[in-house]
Amino acid sequence: MKKQGGIDKLYVTGCLSQRYKDDLEKEIPEVDAYFGTLELPYLLVKLNADYKHELIGERITTTPQHYAYLKISEGCNRTCSFCAIPLMRGKHVSKPIEELVKEAKNLAASASKS
Numbered sequence: 001m002k003k004q005g006g007i008d009k010l011y012v013t014g015c016l017s018q019r020y021k022d023d024l025e026k027e028i029p030e031v032d033a034y035f036g037t038l039e040l041p042y043l044l045v046k047l048n049a050d051y052k053h054e055l056i057g058e059r060i061t062t063t064p065q066h067y068a069y070l071k072i073s074e075g076c077n078r079t080c081s082f083c084a085i086p087l088m089r090g091k092h093v094s095k096p097i098e099e100l101v102k103e104a105k106n107l108a109a110s111a112s113k114s
């Protein structure tokens, strides 16, 4: 059955889903599935899309050609009262060094092409 506006499926992802998934499922049951910030692979499976790990992290940089930023971790284990990061992004998780080296090499390769 099609949803309103001819939409077949409706998936929600991001910080709000990460933090309030259970509440959102109850309050907005029309959504077919909610995915947290680290659940991209599951979303791709739902979409019957290829999960190409090598494409994760593929980026268009806006920095000058001679440098780029690498995100080395996600989340936080602290509980500063004014901050929602731990609630939205979850516990601190470091990216594996192999993944970072690969991303850095990809960035260097794409910078040398331009």
Ligand code: SF4
Pocket: 076, 077, 078, 079, 080, 083, 084, 085, 086
């Ligand atoms: S991310 Fe938020 S909770 Fe974590 S240290 Fe920074 S301000 Fe505190």
